[in-house]
Amino acid sequence: MRPAIKVFLVLCFLFSALSAGLRPSLAKERPRLKVAAATAELGADDSMSIAGNIFPFRAKGQEGQLRASAIVIEENTKVAIVSCDVVKLSREIDDAACREIEARTGIPSRNILISATHTHHAPSTSGGHSVPGDQVFSDRVKEAIVSAVSQANEKLRRAKPSQLYFALGQEATVGQNSRLLLGDGTIYWVGPMDDAVRPTGPFDPELPVLAFKDSAGAFEAMLFNHSSHNIGARSAKRSPGFYGLAAQELEKEVGGTVIFLVGAAGSTHVLPWSFPTDEKILRIKAAVKSALSDLQPRQVGTLESIKQEFPYQVRRFDEEQEDKAVSFYCNKRIKANPERTIENFRQARKTVAPHQGESRKTWLQMVRIGDVAFVGVPGEFFTKLGIQIKRRSPFRYTYVVELANDCLGYIPDKEAYGLGGYQVWTGTHSYVAKGTGEAIVEESLRLLNDAYKRMRQN
Numbered sequence: 387m388r389p390a391i392k393v394f395l396v397l398c399f400l401f402s403a404l405s406a407g408l409r410p411s412l413a414k415e416r417p418r419l420k421v422a423a424a425t426a427e428l429g430a431d432d433s434m435s436i437a438g439n440i441f442p443f444r445a446k447g448q449e450g451q452l453r454a455s456a457i458v459i460e461e462n463t464k465v466a467i468v469s470c471d472v473v474k475l476s477r478e479i480d481d482a483a484c485r486e487i488e489a490r491t492g493i494p495s496r497n498i499l500i501s502a503t504h505t506h507h508a509p510s511t512s513g514g515h516s517v518p519g520d521q522v523f524s525d526r527v528k529e530a531i532v533s534a535v536s537q538a539n540e541k542l543r544r545a546k547p548s549q550l551y552f553a554l555g556q557e558a559t560v561g562q563n564s565r566l567l568l569g570d571g572t573i574y575w576v577g578p579m580d581d582a583v584r585p586t587g588p589f590d591p592e593l594p595v596l597a598f599k600d601s602a603g604a605f606e607a608m609l610f611n612h613s614s615h616n617i618g619a620r621s622a623k624r625s626p627g628f629y630g631l632a633a634q635e636l637e638k639e640v641g642g643t644v645i646f647l648v649g650a651a652g653s654t655h656v657l658p659w660s661f662p663t664d665e666k667i668l669r670i671k672a673a674v675k676s677a678l679s680d681l682q683p684r685q686v687g688t689l690e691s692i693k694q695e696f697p698y699q700v701r702r703f704d705e706e707q708e709d710k711a712v713s714f715y716c717n718k719r720i721k722a723n724p725e726r727t728i729e730n731f732r733q734a735r736k737t738v739a740p741h742q743g744e745s746r747k748t749w750l751q752m753v754r755i756g757d758v759a760f761v762g763v764p765g766e767f768f769t770k771l772g773i774q775i776k777r778r779s780p781f782r783y784t785y786v787v788e789l790a791n792d793c794l795g796y797i798p799d800k801e802a803y804g805l806g807g808y809q810v811w812t813g814t815h816s817y818v819a820k821g822t823g824e825a826i827v828e829e830s831l832r833l834l835n836d837a838y839k840r841m842r843q844n
Contacts, residue, residue: 418547419686420460421598423607423643424537426530428452428471430509430624434520437473438506438617440730442517445507448624450631452508454527455645456534457607458542459598461689464493465753466535467609467760468500469645471626472527475502476512477748477764477792479524483531490532491539497691499751499762500531502789504616504648505627512793514815516730548606551597552684552758552783555677558591560628560669561614563769564655565807570718573807577719579657586805587653587770589613593670594785595677596758598642605642610674611760611785613649613769614656618663628666636671640678650772650786652765652796652809686756688844692833693751696764696826698794700744701819703812708735712811734813741817749791750826752833758783759837761830762790765797766809771823775830780838797823 430452435442452471459465466487484495511527513519562585566574569581596609612629619625626634633644656666712731716724751762759781763772765788772786796809796816803810803820810816 418461419550420542420545421457421548421606422538422541422545423455423457423645424534424541425453425455425643426533426537428454428508428523428530429526430523434509434523435517436624437508437510437514437517439517440515440727445622445624449620450626450634452624452626454530454534455643456531456538457609457643457645458493458535458538459689459755460542461686463689464497464539465689465691465755466493466498466538467645467647467753468498468531468535469647470500470502470527470531471505471630472502472508472511473504473506474511474514474789474793475500475527479511479528480791483528486532487535490536493535493539496693498535499691499753499760499787499790501647501762501787502793503627503630503646504651504766504789505625505630506615506617507619507623507625507627509624515734515813546600548598548600550684550686550756551599551681553595553677553680553682554783555593555595555673555680556591557593557612557669557673558589560612560666561589561654561656563587563589563653564657565653565802565805565809567805572715573805575715575719575808577721587768587802588773589654590649590769590773593673593677594783595674595681596755597678597681605640607643607645608636609645609647611647611649611787612670613651613772614654615651616648618656618661618666620663628663629670632667632670632674635667636674640675647760647787648789650763650767650769650788652788652798653768653770653802684756684758688754688756688841690754690837690840691751692837693749693791694833695747696750696829697745697747698822698825699819700738700741700746700817701812702742703735705735705739708812711806731811731813734815737814738812738817748794750829750833751791752830752837754781754837754841757781757841759834760785760787761834762787763797763826763830764790764792765794765818767797768799768802768823770799771797771827774827778831779834781834784834794818797826799823
C-alpha cells in the first residue's frame with residue numbers, strides 16, 4: 387500500500403474517532419426545551435369596586451379564581467408570559483413586577499410579557515371612568531404576578547425536556563365587530579340597536595393554541611388566544627370572565643395549566659348582551675379542544691424577546707364637539723338618567739385636557755417561540771389593526787396580545803376616529819392621538835421583520 391494512502395486512511399480513522407467522541411458532549415451542550423407553569427390567586431373581597439364599568443359597584447361573592455397565570459419557557463434563554471385576571475394593568479404595576487421578577491429569578495425584564503385578560507368582573511387596579519383604583523388590590527396583583535413567575539421558574543429546575551405543539555383553531559360565533567353603524571349615523575355602544583345597519587370593521591375568529599407536553603405526552607401548559615371583550619360571568623359575582631372560566635375548566639378536563647391571552651379586541655364584543663355565559667364557555671372550550679385534536683409538533687430552536695419603548699402623544703380635542711357627540715348619543719339611547727353618564731365624560735375630558743399634545747412612552751414587545759410570534763401591544767387594540775400585523779408579518783403564525791405591559795385605553799384605527807362612538811370619545815379610556823394605532827403596526831412589523839432576518843441567518 388502506498389504511503390500516501392496509508393496516511394489518508396489513518397487521518398480518516400482519527401477524524402471518525404474524534405467525531406464519535408465529540409457527539410455525546412455536543413448533545414449535552416445543545417439546549418433542550420423546558421417549560422413550567424404556575425398560578426397565584428389574586429386576593430379580592432366584597433369591599434372592592436369592580437372595574438370595567440362607568441360607575442362603581444361591588445360584587446358579592448366570587449365564581450372561579452381570579453389569578454395570575456405564568457409560563458416560563460427555556461431553551462437558549464428564558465421567557466416568561468403572564469396572564470392576569472383584571473381589566474387592565476398600568477405600566478407602573480408591570481414595571482415594578484418585572485424588576486422584582488428579574489431580581490428573584492434572573493429572567494431579564496425584556497423577556498417578560500405581562501397582560502390582562504380584560505375581565506370586567508374583577509376589582510379595579512388603576513381605575514377608570516368613575517371607578518377608583520384600589521391600591522390594596524393593585525399591590526396584591528403585583529405580588530401574585532411575581533409569585534406565579536417565581537414558582538414556575540423554580541419548577542423549571544426539576545422539569546424534563548418538553549415538546550411544543552401548535553394548532554390554529556377558530557371560533558367565529560363568540561364575538562363580532564360591535565361598532566355597529568346605526569340608522570342615525572352614530573356608532574353603537576349601549577342601549578337599543580334595532581336600527582343597526584352594519585358592522586364598521588372586521589372580526590377575527592382565529593384561535594391559536596400552543597401546547598407543551600412532557601415525554602409521556604401529558605399536557606404541562608397551554609396558551610390560547612382569541613379576540614373578544616371578556617365580558618360575561620355566570621352570576622353577579624367576581625369572576626375571571628367567560629374566557630377565564632373556560633381556561634380553568636379546560637385544566638380539569640385536559641390537564642396542565644391553561645392560559646388565556648386576549649387578542650386585538652378593542653372593537654369586538656359578544657352581542658347580543660344576553661348571550662348566555664355558559665354557552666360562551668362551552669363554545670370556547672369546544673374550539674380549544676378541536677384545535678387540540680389537530681396539534682402538530684414544532685421545533686422551537688430559538689426563543690427571542692424584544693421589548694422597547696414606544697413614543698406616542700395625547701390627542702388634542704374640541705370640547706364643544708366632544709360634548710355634543712356624547713350628549714346626543716346618551717340622551718337618545720340611555721333611558722335612565724343619561725345626564726349622569728354625560729357628566730362622567732365631561733369630568734374625564736377635564737382630566738385629559740391639561741395633557742393635550744403631551745409626549746409619553748409605553749412598551750411594545752415581540753416574543754418569538756420558534757416560528758410562532760406574539761406581539762404585545764399596550765391597550766385595547768382595534769381588530770383591524772391587529773389583523774394588519776398578522777397579515778403583514780413575515781411569520782406565518784403571528785398573534786397579537788393586547789393590554790400587554792401597559793394600558794393606553796382604546797387604540798383605534800384612523801377610520802374609527804371619523805366614525806366616532808364610545809371607543810373614540812375623549813376621556814381617560816381613550817386619549818391617544820389619531821395615527822397611534824398605525825404607528826404601532828409599523829413598529830411591530832419592524833420588530834417582526836428584524837427577528838425574521840435573525841432567524842434566517844441562524
